[in-house]
Amino acid sequence: MSKDPAMLNAFNPDASHALSDHGRALVEKRTRLLGPAYRLFYEEPLHIVRGEGVWLYDEAGRAYLDAYNNVASVGHCRPEVVAAIAHQAGVLNTHTRYLNEGILNYAERLLATFPRELSQVMFACTGSEANDLALRVARRHTGGTGIIVTELAYHGVTATVAEMSPSLGSAVPLGSHVRTVLPPDGYRGGRNGEADIGAAFAREVQRAIDDMLRHGVKPAALIVDTVFSSDGVFTDPPGFLREAVETARRAGALFIADEVQAGFGRTGSKMWGFERHGVIPDIVTMGKPMGNGHPVSAMVAKPDVIEQFGREARYFNTFGGNPVSCAAAMATLDVIQRDGLQQNAAKIGTQIRDGFRALAERHNIVGDVRGDGLFIGVELVRDRATKEPATQETAYVVNEMRRNGVLISSTGIRGNTLKIRPLLPFTAENANLLVDAAGEALRTL
Amino acid sequence: MSKDPAMLNAFNPDASHALSDHGRALVEKRTRLLGPAYRLFYEEPLHIVRGEGVWLYDEAGRAYLDAYNNVASVGHCRPEVVAAIAHQAGVLNTHTRYLNEGILNYAERLLATFPRELSQVMFACTGSEANDLALRVARRHTGGTGIIVTELAYHGVTATVAEMSPSLGSAVPLGSHVRTVLPPDGYRGGRNGEADIGAAFAREVQRAIDDMLRHGVKPAALIVDTVFSSDGVFTDPPGFLREAVETARRAGALFIADEVQAGFGRTGSKMWGFERHGVIPDIVTMGKPMGNGHPVSAMVAKPDVIEQFGREARYFNTFGGNPVSCAAAMATLDVIQRDGLQQNAAKIGTQIRDGFRALAERHNIVGDVRGDGLFIGVELVRDRATKEPATQETAYVVNEMRRNGVLISSTGIRGNTLKIRPLLPFTAENANLLVDAAGEALRTL
Known part of the structure; x- marks a missing residue:
């Protein structure tokens, strides 16, 4: 490991x-x-x-x-995306402290791909930044700090996100508020080879919560990459996330779906990885393919989840949601949808x-x-x-x-x-x- | 505040x-x-x-x-930068796990603007990410956690960097390992109206170190925006940073120059804000103007400072140092130098x-x-x-x-x-x- x-x-x-x-x-x-x-x-x-x-x-x-x-x-150097970047870079590239329609038009199009409960979006530049922001939001909303991740999860490289990314290896220590759980491995089964992957995963989450509480750590979030990429790619059976999400919520934690790898149609059956499990996350993060290589990422959330953070802490990311990033993201989404x-x-x-x-x-x-x-x-x-x-x-x-x-x-x-x-x-x-x-x-x- | x-x-x-x-x-x-x-x-x-x-x-x-x-x-939509972005986006945009000459050519050009002790560079996408990485590096190198910032410093919005950015306001708590010092205010003087700004600032840094040590916190870094932008813009007299930097180093802390706002020639007399103070930082971070609006940032450091971090922790930022970012940064640097x-x-x-x-x-x-x-x-x-x-x-x-x-x-x-x-x-x-x-x-x- x-x-x-x-x-x-x-x-x-x-x-x-x-x-x-x-x-x-x-x-x-x-x-x-x-x-x-x-x-x-x-x-x-x-x-x-x-x-x-x-x-x-x-x-x-x-x-x-x-x-x-x-x-x-x-596709590498996809002409529609290159053209959108070149055009917008020649017209205007500024930030979110002025009004601009590009970010709003893209926000509307992006949010239309989500269940209606997930109706607000904030922009950053990398998946790491999106997950880092999601953590800040989850902590503010729950008042907790405890984070549950899978055994070999990767969520990014900021200091806070690295300490909940065990795949970075033992040289990058996990935070004392972080608990790891075995991934929902449908090939090898749960801890004791259990066949009901959903139940086994939920039990893992409950164990992590119990251990957190025993250490005086209040749970803030269960966060998973919805295809469990670094854990080994675990997607089946559809629905196996439901019980774990319910378990986390019963303990007051939010469910954060990290779609940085899974999102934007890659999983085929659905636009977002979480959808195949029939759950609605509290927060969804996305990045990598969002602008087909242009640095742009985002965090989509239920409005009540970001309300307190937004009001008290505010958030300004200089490059986040700039007109060129939004043009790149819009062209990418256009191609995904138009080309099926x-x-x-x-x-x-x-x-x-x-x-x-x-x-x-x-x-x-x-x-x-x-x-x-x-x-x-x-x-x-x-x-x-x-x-x-x-x-x-x-x-x-x-x-x-x-x-x-x-x-x-x-x-x-x-x-x-x-x-x-x-x-x-x-x-x-x-x-x-x-x-x-x-x-x-x-x-x- | x-x-x-x-x-x-x-x-x-x-x-x-x-x-x-x-x-x-x-x-x-x-x-x-x-x-x-x-x-x-x-x-x-x-x-x-x-x-x-x-x-x-x-x-x-x-x-x-x-x-x-x-x-x-x-300049907004500077044609040379727009052309460089459009060209490179149409040729190749990938990451640092393949060999690519663009990042190396730019790294060489960028490092040539620094004192020769500062001879290695790592890339990210935002100033926040560059400062976050600098902190991870400083902690690993010093074994400490304590950070000294000015009273109204702003260094970014990741969870770790936000907790050392007092300008975000009291709703964003400072870390327990963070100490603030009065800025080197040449108009109002030091804490007691002292006229020797450098000595007053160094005394503030020493007070912060003493307090850290009294709390069992080992110092890791003194980090300042070298024009003290959010504190009120303090640039004179040149050299006032020297004594504070020496004070921090005597306590085992690194000096991180945050050039996200000051850097790339803006201060006129020098390419980098720290240069006017006659100090050589251990780490320098940069961002905002680096790609004239394209999301690209970097951390330049002395090799011995990043050696342990690089070997043990590694660092991969998906978009950091990608060919388009490097092309944008190269075109921007070209314009700065060619147009004087x-x-x-x-x-x-x-x-x-x-x-x-x-x-x-x-x-x-x-x-x-x-x-x-x-x-x-x-x-x-x-x-x-x-x-x-x-x-x-x-x-x-x-x-x-x-x-x-x-x-x-x-x-x-x-x-x-x-x-x-x-x-x-x-x-x-x-x-x-x-x-x-x-x-x-x-x-x-």
Whole structure:
């Protein structure tokens, strides 16, 4: 648990022989100028110079099918979004202390995608900032400080959010007011292998609450990434969140749905991850794909939840909700809705999972295929009965697929789940290419 | 001290009769969609639809000379920056887990503007995020938690940074590890009216350290906005920071220079505010004008200061240092350097201060004219001997100038200092217009 799973496949500077001379020079320059905090994906890092649609291109002109980056969600350099940014940047870019229609028009369009209880929105620039704001709001509203997150949750990198992001590893201590719970793992079951995932997850939440109260910590929020991405991608059965949310609310805590990864149609069946569970969160946060790569994020909430915070504390984020950010976000939402990308995510996601299930028939190492829409987890195990994690094999598959021109990563506490998040405009042909590349990697294991 | 000084001039929704029908409709829509946390500048809020150079335009086509917004520092919709954003957004926008030359080229150019000890840079999206990261780094490096800020400091809005931003008002509690000190006020003197501002400020810092230690809190950092913007704009005499920085370091604390407002040439005499004090910070943070409105920020540090944090905690900010942000920042820096905007800030800033000093000869209410380059404070007092703050009069001047088409604001704990931050390409003619509008407002007091 001391390593970010995404980093299990990270470049090891000691292995820089795998790089071209130019690549090695870039790595050295990076270390010199940016210091030791930055990591590179893959045993052989990529030097990316261009993006278009579902493809990224390296300096030699080689194309990579992007089945990982959920930020450029509607396609790299999507022309409609680029045009919207270029136009608005040339007309006006200022802040929310003047009246401007762009933010209001976008707010209206965004809120229309939510249940009507969630009727107000505040803007920031990153998912970290949105989650940080959600915490400030939850604390003010409940008067509590206690936070419940899953075992390997990732919610961001501000000081407050990092201390409730156990996936950052043991070198980043959790806050004394933070409790972790086992994720709703439909493959391995609850703590004692329970089959009722919802009940098991709710019991975990109740244990966390009991422990908090025993320590004199008043609960403020249960926050989950609604696809449990860093925990290993857990989406089924739909509805499993309901009981846990009720449990948290009985203790006076709010339910915060972190949609930074799941949101904006990626899960196919719904626009937002929480919807598939039939719950209405008190607060929803979003970011990454919101502006297709432009830094914009938001927090949507029930009005009574932000009332006290708004009145007493106020909130001004210099760049948050600026006209260019809102134009980028509006163009992105336009493309999602006009091109039916949520429906495409549902269709192509099913095709990809079917493809992996077909691979499972030939490769015993494929233990579980799960996810919804274009958020997919494929768990690799050495033995289907014992479910022994195939961690090294997973790293091999990720790196082998990268060598073969397809970009994915891995996730989960054991690092043995392929993390697959294709861009939303993936075609059936792109999906075949992805599954074939995975099949080829599994074949050469 | 319970109000953000910038908000003393804020729109009061109860006074919406001052608005046009359309303006009133926008205000109502804003309250409905964005909730109660957002504030508008001026008794009569502006509905801004376009920006160009040093001008903003409202929906009726009326032009406003922008002598306030330090974000669009090289001019609203500056064509070179817009072109750089549009170009890069159409080529590639991805993250730091792939190799990319844009971030390295910019890092090299940016670091060249710093003393050579400050040789590594990390990227984020907002000034709040940069300060939040600086705190995480300072805590890790020193093993301490204690933070010293000035009485009315503003450093940002993440939970951790808000609790060390007393300017957010008493509704946002300070952290128990935070100590405030009186700012280095060259007009009113130190706590006992001391004339040696540097010695008085250092004594304040020592008092804060003593109090921290008495409470078992280990000092981590002294952080100051190097022009003390929200405290009232304090820049003179150059060098006054030295003794306080030495005091903090003797106690094991780092010195963090918050250049989010002061940086990138605004102070005229130097590129960075700390330089005029002859000190070399351990960490420098920057944001607002860095990308001329594009959300990009950074933290520059001595390598030994970030070494442990980088190795143990790592840092990945999805949008931080992305190719478009770096292109925007590079174009902005290009314009500043090629057009000699730092030198222009020095020249025009002097002209503006001279203009206000001429006004002081006719208007006794002008108690002090200060600042450096295009960061200017003009303190208004009812009596030059007692220095009784002219708070209401200051609000009148700000609102009257807005009615006459010139945008400024106010600052300081008494809300009686005009806060003037013209865009860097201000011409002599723009400066005359600004001073004339101020003179007209003072005349009609």
